[in-house]
Structure formats: C-alpha cells, structure tokens
Amino acid sequence: MRIGLGLGIAMQKVHPLFIPGLSNANLTGGYAVNCAGSLLAYAANTLRWGCLDGQRAVLVEAGVTNLAMQSDPNPDGVVLYDATVTATLSAVSVTGAALRIARTTTGITNRGYALTSNIASGAVVGSKYCLSAFVRSTGTGAKFQWNAGLQVWMEPSGSIGSSVYGAFNGSAVTSGSIYAGDGWYLLWIAATATGSATAGYIWLHGGGGLWPWNNPVGSSAEYAGAQLEIGAIPTSRIYTSGAAATRAADLVTAPITADVSGGVRVRGTFRMEAVTGGYDRVFQVDDGNNDDRIALYRDTVAGSFKAEVYSAGVSQVVAAYSGAGIGDVLDVDLIFSASGISGTINGDVVSAAGSGGYTPPTIARIGAAVSGSVPARLLCSEFLVTGV
The missing domain is CATH 2.60.120.200 (Jelly Rolls)
Structure with missing residues (x-):
C-alpha cells in the first residue's frame, strides 16, 4: 500500500491539464x-x-471524524504519570506547534508518559481504526497508543514497530511512517476491532519500543496532530480542541x-x-x-x-x-x-x-x-x- 504526504520538490508538468470550471x-x-x-x-x-x-x-x-478530542497541543490539559518528565510546547514544521515530553531526572519507574487526548467513542467490533500522529525525538524513540489496543512506535534507530492488544487482539495490522521534514514523521497504525472497548484515551511515551522504559535524562519526544479515525490509512489532518470534529467529503x-x-x-x-x-x-x-x-x-x-x-x-x-x-x-x-x-x-x-x-x-x-x-x-x- 502506497500513501504519502506528497512532500518534496515540486516538478510541475509543462502543461498541467484540468477541465475548466472545477x-x-x-x-x-x-x-x-x-x-x-x-x-x-x-x-x-x-x-x-x-x-x-x-x-x-x-x-x-x-468524510471522516477525528475521534481524538485534543489534537492541538495543550500542555495545561496533559496529565503526567511520571514526575521525571515535563510537558511543554515546541515549534513544529508541519503542524505549527507540538507537545514535547522531556525527561528531566531519573525516577524509580524511569518511564515518562502522559495522557494527552480523550477519545470520543469506544471501539466497535468489525470497524477498522487508524491512529496517527506526527512525532520527533531526541536521544530516544517515541511511542503513542490508544488504550483500547493500538500502539505504534519509532526506535532511536528510526525503525518502526507496532502491536495490538485488548479490543484489537488477533487483528491483522498495517502500520508505517511518512517523513514530513525536519526530523518529523507521521506514524500510523490501522487494525480492525475484534472486541469492544470504552472510549479511553491516547498515551504518549517518551521512548520507543514495546516497553519504552529507560530513556535517558535530557531526551525528549514531540507529538502533534493526533488523529483517530475509522479507515485503513491516515487521511488529512482534522484539528480538534475538546471535542471530536468531522471533515466533509470532497x-x-x-x-x-x-x-x-x-x-x-x-x-x-x-x-x-x-x-x-x-x-x-x-x-x-x-x-x-x-x-x-x-x-x-x-x-x-x-x-x-x-x-x-x-x-x-x-x-x-x-x-x-x-x-x-x-x-x-x-x-x-x-x-x-x-x-x-x-x-x-x-x-x-x-x-x-x-x-x-x-x-x-x-x-x-x-x-x-x-x-x-x-x-x-x-x-x-x-x-x-x-x-x-
């Protein structure tokens, strides 16, 4: 399956043709x-x-709905589950702003993760969901997950991993990354729900891997444009701020x-x-x-x-x-x-x-x-x- 943001140098045709009146x-x-x-x-x-x-x-x-109710970065709305990390805003080349999860000290749990967006509705058996977000990391990987059972991550090496659990246990998985410039990648995972789950939320992790522990002091991971939609691939960004939002069909x-x-x-x-x-x-x-x-x-x-x-x-x-x-x-x-x-x-x-x-x-x-x-x-x- 080939999808893309369409990034790169524009090489226009000499005479691009479109029917008049589009x-x-x-x-x-x-x-x-x-x-x-x-x-x-x-x-x-x-x-x-x-x-x-x-x-x-x-x-x-x-037409599609972004079920992630807080795609726009909002550090005041982030719930940190580890005292060894902080959440701040940072600039991002693709979406305009991002949330940075940074490790400041070494803690007992040595994890560093945060709850950033509630989900508007739960998983429905037989529906295919696609979870995506822009990520960039320094000194560690980056991971995000919908706690209903979808998770995708990027290792420090740049390799991509993904897995399912809970309401998606046993489902076939597709996932990938699309380079968006300046160190940013759009990470995504798609799978069909095999069970049901309550709405839940999105976790952000300041590290890569299935168990992203032990990321070093001074490392950080940035996130932007969280999107959860029904479908097989990530579509264009739908911004939300406190509620789900829908983009109409073209x-x-x-x-x-x-x-x-x-x-x-x-x-x-x-x-x-x-x-x-x-x-x-x-x-x-x-x-x-x-x-x-x-x-x-x-x-x-x-x-x-x-x-x-x-x-x-x-x-x-x-x-x-x-x-x-x-x-x-x-x-x-x-x-x-x-x-x-x-x-x-x-x-x-x-x-x-x-x-x-x-x-x-x-x-x-x-x-x-x-x-x-x-x-x-x-x-x-x-x-x-x-x-x-």
Missing part, C-alpha cells in the same frame, strides 16, 4: 500538504491541493462544455490510496443521472479497475484493467462511445466493443459518483474531458 462542494473545508511540504488550510467549498509524485494534485477524500465536479455527442475522451493521472466501498470511482462523467454514466472505478471484489459505459440504466460495455492496484499511479487516456471503449492505462491497451448505447455526459466528477460517495483518499494531477 469546483469542490465541501461544507467544512480542510487541510492538505502541498509539494513544498507546507500544511495549508482550505476554506469550505474550495479545491484542496495535495501532491502526486511532485506534481500539484487535487485531493479528494471521503465532491469535485466540472461542467462538460465540449461537444461529446459522438463520444468522450478522458485523460488524467490519478492515485487511489484507499477505498470506502466496493466500487469507488477514479472518475465519472454523466448527465446528472446515475443510469447514464461513464466511469473508471475500483472493483474491490474482482481486485481490478474497470471502465464502463452505462446508458438508460443498462451496462453497455465493461473493460477491466489489472495492471495496477490501490496506491499505484494510473495514467489514463480512454475514449468512450457507442462503439465501445478504447485507449490506454499506464501505456497498456484497454478496449472492449460496445452494444450501441451511449448518452452524452454533461458533468465530470473526480472520484465521485452521482450519489456523492467518494474514495477514502484519491489524488488527481491531471483531468481533461474532450470530444472525439
């Missing part, structure tokens, strides 16, 4: 990390720009003004990083009616991407592509018409003969169906819709 219906706004590594805030109903392999890209994400659309009466050509570059349903769209063009649609989507059961033409409520033609998966880049150049589907994905030929049905589309959508469902996370650095 807009985003997002009632809350949100954040995105650009190609320069800056975390930017976006107002409601504006396009959010992330980065796809060094290229500025439209960011589309499903519904990115544009009117189709080209003459597409004889067929429609769609070109674009995309990366679907996580799904929410069984048929999440990479793109869709339609006439505002789901019975008349043309789409490229991910079929999670079949494990492939599928291009399809629907007209008058009937599937006219389907062409499957298995050369890429979730987290892979899709370079798309496809023509859809009454005669079928033809073109390429990642340079591979994709074609299928149609049965004669075709309804000219009037609306183009990045990642969205008519119903408004979107993938958990999708990036698009190019999207052009023209006639043939």
